[in-house]
Amino acid sequence: MNIGCHLSIRQGFTKAAMIAKTLNANAFQYFPKNPRSLSVKSWNAPDAQACADYCHQQGIVSIAHSPYPTNLASEDLQLREATIISLRNDLEIAEACGSIGVVVHFGKYKGVDPLQGYKNIIQCLHAVLVDWKGKAKLLIENQAGEGTLMGTMLEELVQIRSLSEHREHIGFCFDTCHAYACGLWPSHKEGWTQLEAKGNLLGYFDHVQAIHLNDSLYAGGMKKDRHAPIGQGTIGEARFREFLQSPALQGIPIFLETPKDEHGSHAQEVEYVRKLAKTAKNRL
Numbered sequence: 001m002n003i004g005c006h007l008s009i010r011q012g013f014t015k016a017a018m019i020a021k022t023l024n025a026n027a028f029q030y031f032p033k034n035p036r037s038l039s040v041k042s043w044n045a046p047d048a049q050a051c052a053d054y055c056h057q058q059g060i061v062s063i064a065h066s067p068y069p070t071n072l073a074s075e076d077l078q079l080r081e082a083t084i085i086s087l088r089n090d091l092e093i094a095e096a097c098g099s100i101g102v103v104v105h106f107g108k109y110k111g112v113d114p115l116q117g118y119k120n121i122i123q124c125l126h127a128v129l130v131d132w133k134g135k136a137k138l139l140i141e142n143q144a145g146e147g148t149l150m151g152t153m154l155e156e157l158v159q160i161r162s163l164s165e166h167r168e169h170i171g172f173c174f175d176t177c178h179a180y181a182c183g184l185w186p187s188h189k190e191g192w193t194q195l196e197a198k199g200n201l202l203g204y205f206d207h208v209q210a211i212h213l214n215d216s217l218y219a220g221g222m223k224k225d226r227h228a229p230i231g232q233g234t235i236g237e238a239r240f241r242e243f244l245q246s247p248a249l250q251g252i253p254i255f256l257e258t259p260k261d262e263h264g265s266h267a268q269e270v271e272y273v274r275k276l277a278k279t280a281k282n283r284l
Helices: 011-021 047-058 076-095 115-128 154-162 176-182 191-201 236-244 267-283
Strands: 001-005 029-031 061-065 101-105 137-141 172-173 209-211 254-256
Touching: 011 029, 011 047, 029 101, 047 061, 047 076, 061 076, 076 101, 076 115, 101 209, 115 137, 115 154, 137 154, 137 209, 137 267, 154 172, 154 191, 172 176, 172 254, 176 209, 209 267, 236 267
Parallel strands: 001 029, 001 254, 029 061, 061 101, 101 137, 137 172, 172 209, 209 254
Antiparallel strands: none
């Protein structure tokens, strides 16, 4: 089971991988550059290669996360152009570090015609991937429903990928808090069973490359994206046990985006999730 958390690359890509090892984690997520800017970054190529080599040797997997201003759906032409250039830069860094891919939020559109927002997403994806030859993929993340309902349904994600001319370079990142917040993962007893069945029917889980494992501070369906430590939020331990035993999710790496504990670490939570997954597996 590959599980880890989000780590800083302030001391370099390889150092982040080594820190993951000290947490008894065999996965980590990172921002490839300043998370609040779309500026292109020149990275340390030897460090990136050393990171890729170290991760390969230690059995560690990683993903990058695009900066916050990234918006595939934007009606602002300048922002969309900056997003395209930035995402290509993110992909190149992820490829150099041996990462699975780059997580990118579905996108938010504030214009009059929602259909145009979906067109913008497809056009942006095309512009980023048109001549991409690397193994790293763009991993589209489901959204929580704050401000817009775009990206909260599996049908949207699957359709966007299927309409892309470069779908082989596109995968998905499933966020548990987002799914619960928007009601995609219903809070009733059969909630996960229903979501799993829908995902299997649509072929969504065939392309999930990463999982953001986050509990929720708020009740399901409130469309509030506020993360809580696993088992301490409104999703709760029992639902996560069921989630972790899902056949559709086996082998997919897990990344925590939860608050750090009192020691400023995720080490205890990584171990806790391992125990939950082991308990769930024993119940199968």
